[in-house]
Amino acid sequence: MNVDGLAAKAPRTARGQNTLRRLLEAAAAEFGTRGYHEAAITGITQRAGVALGTFYTYFDSKEELFRALVRDMSHSVRQHVAEAVKDAPDRLAAERTGLTAFIAFVRKHPELYRIIEEAQFVAPDEYRQHYLTFVDGYRRNLAAAAERGEIVAGADETRGWALIGMSVFLGMRYGVWDKDLSPQEVADIAITLVSEGLKGR
Amino acid sequence: MNVDGLAAKAPRTARGQNTLRRLLEAAAAEFGTRGYHEAAITGITQRAGVALGTFYTYFDSKEELFRALVRDMSHSVRQHVAEAVKDAPDRLAAERTGLTAFIAFVRKHPELYRIIEEAQFVAPDEYRQHYLTFVDGYRRNLAAAAERGEIVAGADETRGWALIGMSVFLGMRYGVWDKDLSPQEVADIAITLVSEGLKGR
DNA sequence: ATGAAACCTGAGTCAATGTTCAAGTTGCGC
DNA sequence: GCGCAACTTGAACATTGACTCAGGTTTCAT
Numbered sequence: 001m002n003v004d005g006l007a008a009k010a011p012r013t014a015r016g017q018n019t020l021r022r023l024l025e026a027a028a029a030e031f032g033t034r035g036y037h038e039a040a041i042t043g044i045t046q047r048a049g050v051a052l053g054t055f056y057t058y059f060d061s062k063e064e065l066f067r068a069l070v071r072d073m074s075h076s077v078r079q080h081v082a083e084a085v086k087d088a089p090d091r092l093a094a095e096r097t098g099l100t101a102f103i104a105f106v107r108k109h110p111e112l113y114r115i116i117e118e119a120q121f122v123a124p125d126e127y128r129q130h131y132l133t134f135v136d137g138y139r140r141n142l143a144a145a146a147e148r149g150e151i152v153a154g155a156d157e158t159r160g161w162a163l164i165g166m167s168v169f170l171g172m173r174y175g176v177w178d179k180d181l182s183p184q185e186v187a188d189i190a191i192t193l194v195s196e197g198l199k200g201r
Numbered sequence: 202m203n204v205d206g207l208a209a210k211a212p213r214t215a216r217g218q219n220t221l222r223r224l225l226e227a228a229a230a231e232f233g234t235r236g237y238h239e240a241a242i243t244g245i246t247q248r249a250g251v252a253l254g255t256f257y258t259y260f261d262s263k264e265e266l267f268r269a270l271v272r273d274m275s276h277s278v279r280q281h282v283a284e285a286v287k288d289a290p291d292r293l294a295a296e297r298t299g300l301t302a303f304i305a306f307v308r309k310h311p312e313l314y315r316i317i318e319e320a321q322f323v324a325p326d327e328y329r330q331h332y333l334t335f336v337d338g339y340r341r342n343l344a345a346a347a348e349r350g351e352i353v354a355g356a357d358e359t360r361g362w363a364l365i366g367m368s369v370f371l372g373m374r375y376g377v378w379d380k381d382l383s384p385q386e387v388a389d390i391a392i393t394l395v396s397e398g399l400k401g402r
Numbered sequence: 403a404t405g406a407a408a409c410c411t412g413a414g415t416c417a418a419t420g421t422t423c424a425a426g427t428t429g430c431g432c
Numbered sequence: 433g434c435g436c437a438a439c440t441t442g443a444a445c446a447t448t449g450a451c452t453c454a455g456g457t458t459t460c461a462t
Contacts, residue, residue: 053421057438118322152397166370214458217409254412257452
């Protein structure tokens, strides 16, 4: 975990860097398994193996730490999906690969999912920002693809929201709840749905 | 609000029925505006105009009331959408009408949205049940429509999850966050997307 | 009318936990 | 090695809010 910019008060020694990283990892685990309100600062510091007071050396409050984590994870998912998609030959292939990578990522990092979704209630502005950033990428990708004639033109922002909602729910159902289909299979079904349409061709 | 079966301890007099109904309406408002954890029992009883202790005449705990509310609202949305859709000539028309009705309903009952989504963390089993019930309807509707040749055959459960996710996010974006497009416009874009497909026809 | 059941009241109890702080320890530039 | 800044510690503080309960009031079947 890259620690830069995540704490309000940056550590200035190697010891401090190490402690901060352990706190962040402990926090991800604590928030991820217990949820924001059930999570206790003592739980985080115990997981990190430090005393309670040490927490406040790096963070002003429980909420501030949570916000930092949301931003960090938002960045992680986007980066991971972007990486997976970078060699895709066209938009539809990119969508398929991206959704596969997203579901696989959720399976590997279940805490991420819970933290970002709970931000809806704990830090609504961070939650909103997360999806606004995501949708902006979609909007530009769809517009560029339409320009190239790979897909039909349309209301890109709204189509972006539709595609994101689809991905989020498929991630929840097939990434977190149950794994009765592989990420690849889920992505195939979903992308066939939005590329060919319910009417078929 | 129909009050039957919502309280653990059903009232036996007209006065009790009235008090219970006021508590439920107050709770919807309190949970809807403040969220589960910020919501206070005293806030609910104050809104309802009764003493704190009265709450416990009808509910065993804060969580039990919340669960009852989730079940009630889950039922409300499904009933409302089903009603709107009942005269649709075919599946695609039904999807369009249903999504329009859903977004309009969200606009009219913003508290509903917040309560059901927060159930994800407060009462995960109720949340899961809500969407499992929803998806089951989709699955059967899609299968029947494929049977009639209105749409191509496919993996109906997974397509159902995709369509639900789409609807939920569009409801959040265009029903709760901002209203820069009408429910009808949003539904047109989304249903065109999933019926004609990104490739167009 | 009457009495028992239903209902209402709200001060008090109790547990949980986020945050502070004063004192101690460690690391590092010089 | 000195001394200061960085870091650590955990007991104590303060708030909050769910839930209890003993006693009072209202309703209603008879």
